[in-house]
Amino acid sequence: xxxxxxxxxxxxxxxxxxxxxxxxxxxxxxxxxxxxxxxxxxxxxxxxxxxxxxxxxxxxxxxxxxxxxxxxxxxxxxxxxxxxxxxxxxxxxxxxxxxxxxxxxxxxxxxxxxxxxxxxxxxxxxxxxxxxxxxxxxxxxxxxxxxxxxxxxxxxxxxxxxxxxxxxxxxxxxxxxxxxxxxxxxxxxxxxxxxxxxxxxxxxxxxxxxxxx
Amino acid sequence: xxxxxxxxxxxxxxxxxxxxxxxxxxxxxxxxxxxxxxxxxxxxxxxxxxxxxxxxxxxxxxxxxxxxxxxxxxxxxxxxxxxxxxxxxxxxxxxxxxxxxxxxxxxxxxxxxxxxxxxxxxxxxxxxxxxxxxxxxxxxxxxxxxxxxxxxxxxxxxxxxxxxxxxxxxxxxxxxxxxxxxxxxxxxxxxxxxxxxxxxxxxxxxxxxxxxxxxxxxxxxxxxxxxxxxxxxxxxxxxxxxxxxxxxxxxxxxxxxxxxxxxxxxxxxxxxxxxxxxxxxxxxxxxxxxxxxxxxxxxxxxxxxxxxxxxxxx
Numbered sequence: 001x002x003x004x005x006x007x008x009x010x011x012x013x014x015x016x017x018x019x020x021x022x023x024x025x026x027x028x029x030x031x032x033x034x035x036x037x038x039x040x041x042x043x044x045x046x047x048x049x050x051x052x053x054x055x056x057x058x059x060x061x062x063x064x065x066x067x068x069x070x071x072x073x074x075x076x077x078x079x080x081x082x083x084x085x086x087x088x089x090x091x092x093x094x095x096x097x098x099x100x101x102x103x104x105x106x107x108x109x110x111x112x113x114x115x116x117x118x119x120x121x122x123x124x125x126x127x128x129x130x131x132x133x134x135x136x137x138x139x140x141x142x143x144x145x146x147x148x149x150x151x152x153x154x155x156x157x158x159x160x161x162x163x164x165x166x167x168x169x170x171x172x173x174x175x176x177x178x179x180x181x182x183x184x185x186x187x188x189x190x191x192x193x194x195x196x197x198x199x200x201x202x203x204x205x206x207x208x209x210x211x212x213x
Numbered sequence: 214x215x216x217x218x219x220x221x222x223x224x225x226x227x228x229x230x231x232x233x234x235x236x237x238x239x240x241x242x243x244x245x246x247x248x249x250x251x252x253x254x255x256x257x258x259x260x261x262x263x264x265x266x267x268x269x270x271x272x273x274x275x276x277x278x279x280x281x282x283x284x285x286x287x288x289x290x291x292x293x294x295x296x297x298x299x300x301x302x303x304x305x306x307x308x309x310x311x312x313x314x315x316x317x318x319x320x321x322x323x324x325x326x327x328x329x330x331x332x333x334x335x336x337x338x339x340x341x342x343x344x345x346x347x348x349x350x351x352x353x354x355x356x357x358x359x360x361x362x363x364x365x366x367x368x369x370x371x372x373x374x375x376x377x378x379x380x381x382x383x384x385x386x387x388x389x390x391x392x393x394x395x396x397x398x399x400x401x402x403x404x405x406x407x408x409x410x411x412x413x414x415x416x417x418x419x420x421x422x423x424x425x426x427x428x429x430x431x432x433x434x435x436x437x438x439x440x441x442x443x444x445x446x447x448x449x450x451x452x453x454x455x456x457x458x459x460x461x462x463x464x465x466x467x468x469x470x471x472x473x474x475x476x477x478x479x480x481x482x483x484x485x486x487x488x489x490x491x492x493x494x495x496x497x498x499x500x501x502x503x504x505x506x507x508x509x510x511x512x513x514x515x516x517x518x519x520x521x522x523x524x525x526x527x
Contacts (some may be wrong), residue, residue, distance in 0.1 A: 006396055006452065007481045008506065008509050010450075035236070047452030048447075053451075134239045175347045194337050
């Protein structure tokens with residue numbers, strides 16, 4: 001674990017240099033433990049694939065004191081029951097009008113529609129990080145056979161609920177948004193509700209399984 | 214109650230920001246010029262954190278359906294309240310039935326309008342601010358439009374207040390932004406760094422017309438990556454004011470609408486100069502000046518102290 005300063009009020013905690021399940025698991029354990037400690041002066045914590053960004057208010061706590069707290073702090077890998085990672089099933093309609101890039105994915109991978117659905121639904125994915133837009137989960141790791149590049153020209157408008165592929169990841173657009181992922185299906189499940197805590201159905205570290213409907 | 218007669222180029226409800234949810238990808242979406250935002254609340258007798266309007270361009274017009282005090286901060290504007298001219302950075306009493314109109318923006322880009330009452334705006338995820346991309350917060354998650362009515366409660370009398378001119382930063386181009394080294398500075402050639410962080414105050418970039426509330430794109434000499442280095446990083450948490458270099462080498466300054474980023478970060482705009490980002494208009498010249506982190510930190514702490522002193526209720 002390496003702690004590096006980023007800007008006046010940021011600390012990057014680096015757990016590794018690659019996208020990897022074990023590295024990400026350590027990021028998420030660290031993030032959950034830190035969040036539960038509610039340290040005064042920490043404004044926001046952003047866990048991602050291999051790092052965790054901590055933003056602090058320098059009028060409340062300074063960089064050195066915060067680093068000391070972080071270095072001396074025990075990462076708890078056990079959770080109260082309600083905070084443990086969940087496994088969530090997400091129903092998806094694949095192909096057709098819901099998956100405009102299914103044909104491209106089929107051509108690129110040499111797999112049939114049925115094979116793509118079979119492979120995409122047979123993995124239990126981990127929410128590696130959430131971002132880009134609120135509630136957008138970066139799910140990994142995708143089966144190598146489904147590796148596809150991003151769109152050359154991103155779409156200006158991807159419908160909410162769209163399920164996409166990009167490199168070794170799969171993700172879901174919670175909101176209508178511009179986007180460059182290859183869209184293979186769509187879910188009706190509401191992933192983000194700004195009126196109701198915890199707002200994002202998926203949390204960092206949760207497990208996701210897609211169910212074809 | 215106020216009525217939007219004309220929303221101008223774009224007017225949205227903002228506040229000090231939606232914090233604590235970057236772990237689920239929710240950006241702060243706060244006012245871009247925080248000093249002006251705090252000042253407009255002070256001038257209208259509101260608590261820090263109250264909702265205000267952030268606007269750009271002329272033509273904005275508002276009708277007052279009851280007597281209240283309002284103020285404009287940020288960009289220097291020429292406005293009229295019925296027939297009477299007014300300008301930015303002081304409180305103005307508006308009678309019931311009067312109409313205010315912004316005729317011209319003279320210096321700066323974004324301006325903030327506050328009112329002496331509690332604005333009837335719903336608090337979503339701890340904030341009044343608008344997330345325009347995902348259409349939540351503010352007024353139905355959208356920019357204000359003609360005919361919108363905003364209700365107020367607890368309208369309070371406010372004495373004449375103003376901000377002394379010396380305390381108001383210049384918003385005229387060229388803009389000098391002090392910057393500190395970014396996490397991926399070693400991705401760039403020595404020559405590129407030398408040029409980017411140039412020792413002399415040279416005008417190297419202009420603000421692109423493709424800039425928006427998500428990011429400011431700069432045009433000028435592309436910043437060169439070292440040979441063989443990956444031009445992107447594994448996406449990770451990003452802070453406002455970060456300067457990213459995408460594959461084409463043209464710098465992008467990240468504003469308040471993103472929590473993750475995947476481009477190499479050569480630098481960050483020092484927090485002491487981040488309010489100025491609200492006033493970078495397309496075609497404006499930008500001068501970048503490298504300072505070290507300790508200096509940036511000291512300047513930021515001093516700035517916060519001086520704002521606190523200035524906006525103290527007497």
